[in-house]
Amino acid sequence: MSAPGREAVLDRFGVSRESAAKLDLYVSLLLTWQARINLIGPSTQEDVWSRHVADALQLLPYLPEGLSRIADLGSGAGIPGLVLALARPLEAHLFESNQKKGAFLREAARQTGAQAHIHSARIEAAAEGEAARLKVGAVTARALAPLPKLLDYAHPFLENGAIGYFHKGQDVDAELTDATKSWKMQVEKHPSLTDSRGVILVVKEAHRVRR
Numbered sequence: 001m002s003a004p005g006r007e008a009v010l011d012r013f014g015v016s017r018e019s020a021a022k023l024d025l026y027v028s029l030l031l032t033w034q035a036r037i038n039l040i041g042p043s044t045q046e047d048v049w050s051r052h053v054a055d056a057l058q059l060l061p062y063l064p065e066g067l068s069r070i071a072d073l074g075s076g077a078g079i080p081g082l083v084l085a086l087a088r089p090l091e092a093h094l095f096e097s098n099q100k101k102g103a104f105l106r107e108a109a110r111q112t113g114a115q116a117h118i119h120s121a122r123i124e125a126a127a128e129g130e131a132a133r134l135k136v137g138a139v140t141a142r143a144l145a146p147l148p149k150l151l152d153y154a155h156p157f158l159e160n161g162a163i164g165y166f167h168k169g170q171d172v173d174a175e176l177t178d179a180t181k182s183w184k185m186q187v188e189k190h191p192s193l194t195d196s197r198g199v200i201l202v203v204k205e206a207h208r209v210r211r
């Protein structure tokens, strides 16, 4: 996908008018807050729809039917978790340790009416506690950590049956080699629609075999 604008992104992912209005409000808030805190890479500000919204929405075709609750780890500006909750009737649990980003996520969820719960804590603390009992069907993360570390973070959700949907870059094969030393899992790799060297990694039935 070569830098499509708003219309092309909404069309490509079959976004309803109601969700499009929520996404418009989200993008507008993101750009307003970006002037004060660094939510996205400054060089990507001009292309929020193609670099960020589309990057999140490309997970939609892979999500299981009837999915009602997701966890998004290291949400940052809400990508992909908050964007998915604006596009579909999903309850999103967003884990983000940076307090300023947490404040943005809370305000964006409030104004857009997204069903989002912001966990302003480090994932490794929050996910082992109350959050581990959430029973989410999917756990997502973009640009958080190399796969072995990411699986550690996602472990409480994966062990409860969640499927992992991870945006990964060109090092994915080396990361997979590392991760399979400690994890048994089923993996699908789908080419990213927004990054010619990227993939969407779908991780199922993940179980730790070694620490």
Ligand SMILES: C[S@@+](CC[C@H](N)C(=O)[O-])C[C@H]1O[C@@H](n2cnc3c(N)ncnc32)[C@H](O)[C@@H]1O
Pocket (backbone or CB within 6 Å): 073, 074, 075, 076, 077, 078, 079, 080, 095, 096, 097, 098, 101, 121, 122, 123, 124, 141, 142, 143, 144
């Ligand atoms: C590179 S940013 C990516 C943000 C977003 N997922 C995206 O793709 O735009 C990584 C985010 O993860 C958060 N983060 C890193 N380690 C974390 C941890 N252990 N617990 C919670 N949040 C964490 C950081 O504060 C940062 O906002």
